[in-house]
Amino acid sequence: MKKYLFFAILAFSTLNAQFTDITIVKEVKVKNKGVVVSAHPLASEAGAKILKMGGNAFDAVVATQYALAVVYPQAGNIGGGGFLVGVKNNGEKFTIDYRETAPRKAFRDMYLDQKGNANTDLSQNGRLAVGIPGSVAGFFATLKYCRLSMEKLIQPAIDLAEKGFEITDKEAELLNANKDFFLIHNKISNAFVKDQNWKAGDILIQKELAETLKLIQKNGQKGFYEGKTADFLVKEMKNGNGIIGLEDLKNYKVAERKALEFDYKGNQIISMPLPSSGGILIAQMLKMSSFENLQQYQQNSTKAVQIMVEAERRAFADRAEYMGDPDFIQDKTAYLISDEYLKSRWKSFSFNKATLSSAVGKIIPQTKESTETTHISVLDKDGNAAAVTTTLNGLYGSKVIVSGAGFFLNNEMDDFSVKPGVPNMFGAVGGEANSIQPNKRMLSSMTPTIVLKNGKPYMIVGTPGGTTIPTSVYQSIVNVIDFKLNANMSVNSPKFHHQWLPETVAFEKNFPETVIQDLEKLGYKVERWGQLGRTEMILIDDGGTVHAVADGRGDDSIAVE
Ligand code: DON
Numbered sequence: 238m239k240k241y242l243f244f245a246i247l248a249f250s251t252l253n254a255q256f257t258d259i260t261i262v263k264e265v266k267v268k269n270k271g272v273v274v275s276a277h278p279l280a281s282e283a284g285a286k287i288l289k290m291g292g293n294a295f296d297a298v299v300a301t302q303y304a305l306a307v308v309y310p311q312a313g314n315i316g317g318g319g320f321l322v323g324v325k326n327n328g329e330k331f332t333i334d335y336r337e338t339a340p341r342k343a344f345r346d347m348y349l350d351q352k353g354n355a356n357t358d359l360s361q362n363g364r365l366a367v368g369i370p371g372s373v374a375g376f377f378a379t380l381k382y383c384r385l386s387m388e389k390l391i392q393p394a395i396d397l398a399e400k401g402f403e404i405t406d407k408e409a410e411l412l413n414a415n416k417d418f419f420l421i422h423n424k425i426s427n428a429f430v431k432d433q434n435w436k437a438g439d440i441l442i443q444k445e446l447a448e449t450l451k452l453i454q455k456n457g458q459k460g461f462y463e464g465k466t467a468d469f470l471v472k473e474m475k476n477g478n479g480i481i482g483l484e485d486l487k488n489y490k491v492a493e494r495k496a497l498e499f500d501y502k503g504n505q506i507i508s509m510p511l512p513s514s515g516g517i518l519i520a521q522m523l524k525m526s527s528f529e530n531l532q533q534y535q536q537n538s539t540k541a542v543q544i545m546v547e548a549e550r551r552a553f554a555d556r557a558e559y560m561g562d563p564d565f566i567q568d569k570t571a572y573l574i575s576d577e578y579l580k581s582r583w584k585s586f587s588f589n590k591a592t593l594s595s596a597v598g599k600i601i602p603q604t605k606e607s608t609e610t611t612h613i614s615v616l617d618k619d620g621n622a623a624a625v626t627t628t629l630n631g632l633y634g635s636k637v638i639v640s641g642a643g644f645f646l647n648n649e650m651d652d653f654s655v656k657p658g659v660p661n662m663f664g665a666v667g668g669e670a671n672s673i674q675p676n677k678r679m680l681s682s683m684t685p686t687i688v689l690k691n692g693k694p695y696m697i698v699g700t701p702g703g704t705t706i707p708t709s710v711y712q713s714i715v716n717v718i719d720f721k722l723n724a725n726m727s728v729n730s731p732k733f734h735h736q737w738l739p740e741t742v743a744f745e746k747n748f749p750e751t752v753i754q755d756l757e758k759l760g761y762k763v764e765r766w767g768q769l770g771r772t773e774m775i776l777i778d779d780g781g782t783v784h785a786v787a788d789g790r791g792d793d794s795i796a797v798e
């Protein structure tokens with residue numbers, strides 16, 4: 238930690254007085270140096286260390302993900318999946334989809350009881366909720382863009398797992414809050430449960446995880462998908478109602494997909510295509526709000542929020558109807574992001590009152606809830622850019638730890654539409670396009686995004702937050718491009734969220750109250766939420782200065798090479 242300059246600079250906020258809750262920010266401005274922004278200082282440091290060793294942005298993002306699997310176990314993972322969006326300094330763009338897939342024994346109605354009612358406890362908790370993990374295969378697929386060996390990229394994570402690290406206040410709190418769940422879902426002792434409560438400064442040592450990482454270091458991808466680790470995982474399935482078998486693991490494959498690209502006011506947006514809904518959603522929302530010349534309004538003013546909420550409403554109605562794994566459904570992306578379609582979609586917009594969700598999509602009754610995932614933005618000094626969002630889905634995923642191998646398993650099966658109209662843990666509803674089938678990928682909202690200006694990286698951005706991800710990324714982009722905010726304000730000023738269903742608009746607790754009241758008068762139903770997302774942004778200005786911002790809402794932190 239000492240050797241690498243740490244710029245978790247705590248500066249008193251220069252933010253507008255109306256956002257009084259924001260008192261500290263984490264921001265760096267550098268030139269000709271690589272930067273890594275992630276949810277945890279030790280993970281950012283692992284990435285910066287790799288840059289220092291001669292690695293590029295892709296090496297760094299792999300090392301950071303491995304480190305997050307150790308130091309940020311609630312979301313960092315080897316037992317989950319993610320997406321990488323990359324732009325090389327020669328202009329080449331690529332994405333790697335290492336989303337989990339449904340096991341071959343999965344079937345459409347696997348979470349319905351005899352009466353046909355959905356049991357979302359089973360899709361959200363325990364062994365039946367687990368999709369086949371894709372992360373490790375994703376790291377190996379990234380290697381061809383890297384300069385260093387996997388042996389080197391994984392070493393910082395092995396050291397952190399083996400020697401342990403001091404946990405933060407927030408981590409202690411989370412581990413304590415989840416202790417009962419860990420005990421319900423795991424009968425064998427593990428690194429995350431101890432008799433006393435955790436407190437800040439305690440050392441978390443993960444010996445079993447260190448051994449698993451060493452197996453990957455020694456045997457490559459097979460160190461995870463075959464042999465001892467695979468055996469441990471399948472045995473863990475049999476400790477309960479899990480259905481993942483050895484064949485499932487051996488046959489897991491990443492998908493390299495063409496990035497979703499579109500122009501926004503002269504900037505080129507590069508984002509994740511299906512099975513993430515994220516790229517399509519931000520394209521739809523950005524284009525629809527540009528029909529009203531969004532830039533003429535002030536950020537977070539009543540009119541700006543109204544336009545953006547209505548764009549979100551229409552985009553999310555399409556998510557529920559049309560989006561899913563493109564290897565299984567007809568891919569309607571080109572139509573959904575076409576100006577012609579979006580103009581017709583926007584016709585029902587009026588400043589006079591809120592549009593009813595029933596007017597823009599087929600309503601299916603439902604409710605909502607909660608958040609956890611993590612995003613990494615990296616830029617190296619040669620101009621290569623990487624954006625990765627990775628997840629276990631819920632906090633600590635299914636809460637099941639693979640005994641003997643020491644890592645948490647995801648609960649990603651809940652991102653499928655378990656039954657048409659039944660909301661997942663983020664309140665998202667879906668239908669046939671996102672129904673369960675063996676080997677299919679569940680629809681995601683993760684939106685790792687790189688914006689180019691004149692062909693060069695201008696912004697690298699992403700966040701966790703379930704269905705709030707695309708709306709937060711959307712807001713981060715318009716905050717910079719339309720409202721001309723700096724990176725810090727763009728990330729840390731209060732956000733809002735709407736997702737078609739439920740009908741309510743959610744506002745962060747420090748959102749200007751007068752705007753919320755104005756919107757209520759126009760017929761908007763509102764809710765106050767605690768926080769939205771943990772956005773990690775790197776912005777490169779015209780003079781080449783790199784502005785990196787780690788979200789002030791968490792332990793997020795920046796490390797400079
Ligand atoms: O892929 C998705 O959309 C979700 N599994 C992401 C979950 C998430 O972001 C939770 N985070 N805070």
